[in-house]
Amino acid sequence: xxxxxxxxxxxxxxMGAAMARNLARAGHAVRAWNRSRAKSEPLSAQGVFVAGxxxxxxxxxxxxxxMLYDGPAALEVMRRAAPALSPGTxxxxxxxxxxxxxxxxxxFAREHGLLFYDAPVLGTRAPAEAGQLLVLxxxxxxxxxxxxxxxxxxxxxTLWTGEDGAEGSxxxxxxxxxxxxxxxxxxxxxxxxxxxxxxVDPQSFFDAIGGGPLDMGYLRAxxxxxxxxxxxxxxxxxxxxxxxARLIVEAGTAHGIRLDVAAAGAERLxxxxxxxxxxxxxxxxxxxxxxxxx
Numbered sequence: 680x681x682x683x684x685x686x687x688x689x690x691x692x693x694m695g696a697a698m699a700r701n702l703a704r705a706g707h708a709v710r711a712w713n714r715s716r717a718k719s720e721p722l723s724a725q726g727v728f729v730a731g732x733x734x735x736x737x738x739x740x741x742x743x744x745x746m747l748y749d750g751p752a753a754l755e756v757m758r759r760a761a762p763a764l765s766p767g768t769x770x771x772x773x774x775x776x777x778x779x780x781x782x783x784x785x786x787f788a789r790e791h792g793l794l795f796y797d798a799p800v801l802g803t804r805a806p807a808e809a810g811q812l813l814v815l816x817x818x819x820x821x822x823x824x825x826x827x828x829x830x831x832x833x834x835x836x837t838l839w840t841g842e843d844g845a846e847g848s849x850x851x852x853x854x855x856x857x858x859x860x861x862x863x864x865x866x867x868x869x870x871x872x873x874x875x876x877x878x879v880d881p882q883s884f885f886d887a888i889g890g891g892p893l894d895m896g897y898l899r900a901x902x903x904x905x906x907x908x909x910x911x912x913x914x915x916x917x918x919x920x921x922x923x924a925r926l927i928v929e930a931g932t933a934h935g936i937r938l939d940v941a942a943a944g945a946e947r948l949x950x951x952x953x954x955x956x957x958x959x960x961x962x963x964x965x966x967x968x969x970x971x972x973x
Contacts, residue, residue: 682828683707687740689733689756690774691719693913694800695746697807698773698833700725704810705832712736714756733760742769742825743793749922750780757787766792769825771816773798775857777926778847778933785845794822797844799853800834803914810834815849817841851930858927858941860897861920864961865944867901872968881906901962910959917964918957921948 684707688699691713699722703709709727712735713719719729730736737743737760747753753774757764770793772784781797788795796818806812812834818826819842830837840848874881881902888894904910924945931938947967956963 682824684741684825684828685710685739686829687711687730687737687743687760688727689713689736689743689745689753689760690747691722692746692748693804693916694773694807695744696722697804698744698746698812699727700808701810702829702832703727705828707828707832710736710738710740712756733757734763736760737768738763740768742771742829744771744798744829745774747774748919749774750776750784754780754783754787757784761791764791764793767794769794769796769818769822771796771798771818771826771829772844773800773814775799775853775923775926776850777854778850778930781847781850782845789845794819794825795844796822796826797847797849798826798830799850801853801856802834804912805914806835807833813838815840815852817846817849818844854923854927854930857923858938861924861927861944861948861961862940863895863897864901864920865940865947865964867898868905868947868962868965869968871902871905871965901960904960904962905965910956910963913958913960915961916958917948917961918952920961920964921945921952921957924948 686702686707686709688695688711691711699709699711703725710730711719711722711727712730712733723729733756745753770788785795796816798816800812800814802812814830814834814837816837817840840852927941928938928945947964950967951964954966956966
C-alpha cells in the first residue's frame with residue numbers, strides 16, 4: 680500500500696494546481712500556497728489546505744514540491760518558508776530553473792538539511808491534469824520513499840538520472856528535451872505563417888507529409904490550436920516558453936556552443952509575448968511572423 684504523506688505544493692499555476700489535485704486524489708494530505716491566493720483557493724474543494732504563507736504551507740510536510748516560474752522565484756519562496764522547514768524534509772524542485780540557478784537552490788537545501796531532488800517534469804496542462812507527466816529526477820536514495828509516492832501521483836513514469844540533485848542531471852535533460860519541443864513549436868508557427876503568406880491551404884501541407892517520416896502528431900496538435908483559435912487556456916504559455924528558451928541558450932553559451940535556432944526561437948517567443956500573446960499557448964509564437972498591425 681502506498682505510503683500517505685503530507686506534501687506541500689508551492690506554486691499553483693497551470694502545472695502546480697494539477698499536481699496538487701492529483702496528490703490529493705492519491706490520498707496524500709496536501710498543503711498548497713500560491714503568490715496569488717485566488718489561484719489556489721479552488722483547490723480547497725478537492726480537500727487541499729490553502730495556506731496563507733510559504734511557511735504555513737511547509738509546516739509538518741514530509742515533502743515540499745516547488746513549481747514556480749524560475750529559479751530565483753523558487754529560492755525566494757523557500758527562504759520565506761525556511762522558519763518552518765525541518766531538517767530531513769525532502770524537497771522536490773520541479774521548476775525549470777536552469778543550470779546556474781540550480782546551484783543556489785541546492786546550496787539552500789544543504790544549509791537547511793533538506794534532501795534535495797532535482798525533479799523537473801515533461802508535459803503540459805493536459806498530461807498534468809491527467810497525472811501523466813514524465814518526471815525527470817535526481818537525488819539521494821535515502822529519501823526516495825518520501826518522493827516516489829509524490830512522483831507516482833503526478834506522473835506516469837519517473838526517469839532517475841542520478842543520486843545527487845545538485846549535479847543537475849535532471850535539469851540538463853529537461854533543457855535538452857525542451858530545446859526540441861520549442862524548436863518544433865517555432866517551426867510549426869513559421870510553416871503556418873508561410874502557408875498563409877503564399878496562399879497555401881495548410882491541409883495541403885498536411886496531406887503532402889501525411890504518413891511519412893516528416894509527419895508528427897505534435898505538429899498537427901499545435902497547428903490545430905492556431906487554426907481553430909484554441910490558444911487559451913494555454914497548455915504551456917508563451918511567456919514561460921520564452922523563459923525556458925533563454926535558459927537553453929544560456930546553458931549552451933556556458934558550455935561553449937552556439938544554439939542559433941534556440942536563440943532565434945527565444946526572440947520569436949518574446950516578440951509574441953510583447954504583442955500580447957504571453958498568456959496564450961506557446962503555439963501563439965505563430966503571430967511573431969507578422970507585425971503588430973498584421
